[in-house]
Amino acid sequence: MTTAALIVAAGRGVRAGGALPKQWRPLAGARVIDHTIAAFRAAGLDRIVVVVQADDQNPLAGVVTVAGGATRQASVRAGLEALADDPPDLVLIHDAARPLVSPALVSRICAALESSDGAAPALAVTDALWTGAEGRVTGTRAREGLFRAQTPQGFRFAPILAAHRTAAEGAADDVEVARAAGLDVAIVPGDEDNFKITGPEDFARAERRLGGAMDIRTGNGFDVHRFGDGDHVMLCGVALPHSRGLQGHSDADVGLHAVTDAVYGALGAGDIGRHFPPTDPQWKGAESHIFLSHAVGLAAGRGYAISNVDLTLICERPKIGPHAPGMIASLAGIMGLAPDRVSVKATTSERLGFAGREEGIAALATVTLVAP
Numbered sequence: 001m002t003t004a005a006l007i008v009a010a011g012r013g014v015r016a017g018g019a020l021p022k023q024w025r026p027l028a029g030a031r032v033i034d035h036t037i038a039a040f041r042a043a044g045l046d047r048i049v050v051v052v053q054a055d056d057q058n059p060l061a062g063v064v065t066v067a068g069g070a071t072r073q074a075s076v077r078a079g080l081e082a083l084a085d086d087p088p089d090l091v092l093i094h095d096a097a098r099p100l101v102s103p104a105l106v107s108r109i110c111a112a113l114e115s116s117d118g119a120a121p122a123l124a125v126t127d128a129l130w131t132g133a134e135g136r137v138t139g140t141r142a143r144e145g146l147f148r149a150q151t152p153q154g155f156r157f158a159p160i161l162a163a164h165r166t167a168a169e170g171a172a173d174d175v176e177v178a179r180a181a182g183l184d185v186a187i188v189p190g191d192e193d194n195f196k197i198t199g200p201e202d203f204a205r206a207e208r209r210l211g212g213a214m215d216i217r218t219g220n221g222f223d224v225h226r227f228g229d230g231d232h233v234m235l236c237g238v239a240l241p242h243s244r245g246l247q248g249h250s251d252a253d254v255g256l257h258a259v260t261d262a263v264y265g266a267l268g269a270g271d272i273g274r275h276f277p278p279t280d281p282q283w284k285g286a287e288s289h290i291f292l293s294h295a296v297g298l299a300a301g302r303g304y305a306i307s308n309v310d311l312t313l314i315c316e317r318p319k320i321g322p323h324a325p326g327m328i329a330s331l332a333g334i335m336g337l338a339p340d341r342v343s344v345k346a347t348t349s350e351r352l353g354f355a356g357r358e359e360g361i362a363a364l365a366t367v368t369l370v371a372p
Contacts, residue, residue, distance in 0.1 A: 001089035003110060004047040005040040005152070006079040009033055009096035010068030012053075022197050023096040024058050028210035032197060035099035035210065037063060040092075043106035047088060050096070051079040073171055077164045080157075087157050093174050094152035097197040100209055101152060108188045109154040117183035118155040120175050121190035122147035149173060150190045159183055215371035217304070219266030221258040226360040233318065233361070236311070236327035236344060237289050237334060242318045246361060249278040253288035255311055255344070258363035259331065260288070262309075263295035266369045267302060289334050296335050304369040306335055310343040314355050314362040320346035 009023045023033045030038075033050070037060070040048055050060055054067040066082040068075030076093055083091065090113050094101065105121055112119035125148060129141040153174045160174065163181035171177045175185050193209055195202065230245015236255040246252035261271045269275075272291050276283050299306060309331060313320050320327075327344045335342070349355040355362055 002047070003045055003090040003092065004049060004083055004088040004157075005045045006076065006083070006091055006093045007033070007036055007040070007048065007050045007063075007096050008068070008072060008075050008079070008093065010051050010053045010056075010075040011072065011097075021053075022203075024056075025203070027099065027203060028207050031058075032099050032206075033058075033060065033096050036094070036096050036101070039099065039101045039103075040094075040106070043101075043103035045092070045106070049079050049082055051075040071169065072173075073164070073167065073169060073177065076174060076177075080161045080164055083157065084161060087161075089157060090154060091157045091160060092152035092154045093160075095196055098151055098194055099197070099206060100191075100193045100195065102191055102194065105188075105191050105194060106152065109152060112186045112188050113154050113156060116186040117159050118153065118175065118178045118185035119188050120153040120185055121150040121194065122187050123150070123190040123192065124148075147187060148190070149175065150194050150196075153178075153185075155183070215304075216307075217266040217369045217371075219262040219264065219367050219369070221261030221263075221265060221271075221365040221367070222363070223254045223257040223261065224354075224360055224362045225252045225254045225257075226354075227358070234288070235313065235320070235323070235361075237287075237330035238323055238326045240318045240323055250276075250283055250286040250288050250291070254361050254363040255313060255327065255365075256288035256292050256331075256334075258365035259309055259311055259335075259367065260292045260295045262365040262367035263292070263299055263306070263369070266367055267295075267299055267304070269295075269298060292334050299369055303371045305371070306337060306341075307368040307370045308341045308343070309335065309337070309365065309367050311345070311363060311365045313344070313346045314349055314364070315346065315360075316348050316351070316356060316358050320344070 012021045024031055048063040049066055050063050051066050051068040066078050068078055109119045125143045125146040129143050130137045131139040163177050167177045178185055197206055225246040225248050227244040228247035232239045233242050233246045234251045234253040264271055276291055324344045328339050328342045331342045332339045354360055
């Protein structure tokens with residue numbers, strides 16, 4: 001059977017605030033209506049009609065647009081009439097302001113239409129119901145058998161078109177139009193995420209659900225330090241006994257330097273040298289946790305949380321494995337992370353290159369930042 005989506009987008013949406021009707025306002029990198037159309041395409045529907053105000057000049061690619069009427073009911077009728085020249089078997093009538101409709105919900109409605117004239121999603125009312133006046137509770141109502149209606153409301157095309165052609169004005173939705181014409185309408189389980197954007201707070205809720213508000217950044221850091229005189233090396237804030245030490249302007253902690261540069265890189269904030277110039281004598285011999293703490297603080301100041309850290313140390317010696325738990329604990333403490341968000345591992349270069357000749361240690365780090 002063929003199925004068409006009829007999206008009603010002719011309302012003005014004044015309760016949502018803003019200069020534009022809510023269906024045309026930006027949401028998670030697109031417009032509300034764009035997300036709604038994309039949801040039906042994701043559900044496998046290619047034939048989509050959108051009912052708009054006659055004076056709307058907003059472009060919509062790949063869909064048919066139809067001028068709506070003075071009421072929602074009139075707009076739906078206009079959309080159905082536009083489909084009538086080449087009628088589909090089924091039509092799903094949906095509010096443009098519900099951009100989170102899922103393919104699973106569309107499938108449930110279409111499946112129910114195999115045995116019913118209509119099918120609509122709904123959620124059972126679970127909260128207590130009151131009546132009230134002048135800010136006071138005046139009574140209660142039983143909630144048994146009550147449902148919160150959603151869209152898309154699906155119908156076999158010919159019966160719903162006939163119902164709309166004869167319907168009196170003032171119906172609450174298409175289910176009421178259908179029932180007034182004697183059509184049976186099945187209730188299918190709705191979806192809490194399929195809410196209608198009504199007020200300003202709903203935009204924030206939809207943004208969170210669509211993921212548009214989350215900013216995820218990844219940075220890489222790479223550093224090398226040569227061996228010189230000494231009896232230990234500093235790695236991730238831990239002193240490892242060794243026959244030689246690492247050379248550098250600071251304490252030469254190649255692990256902390258790589259992680260620090262990864263944080264700066266994710267922020268687009270340069271590298272350690274920009275923030276702590278090696279020409280500045282105050283950083284001579286400085287402990288490298290100072291640099292990493294600065295990078296972490298800079299990320300926090302810009303609204304980012306550190307999701308995880310992955311550090312690889314490249315050397316023949318010293319052996320890293322026995323010291324990895326201590327390094328993880330040290331990194332986690334400096335960065336304010338749980339240990340399971342920190343990885344420290346090691347590899348060799350198979351005796352190739354400067355690391356293979358035991359001339360120094362290299363480190364490669366990756367850090368992910370998230371702004372919720």
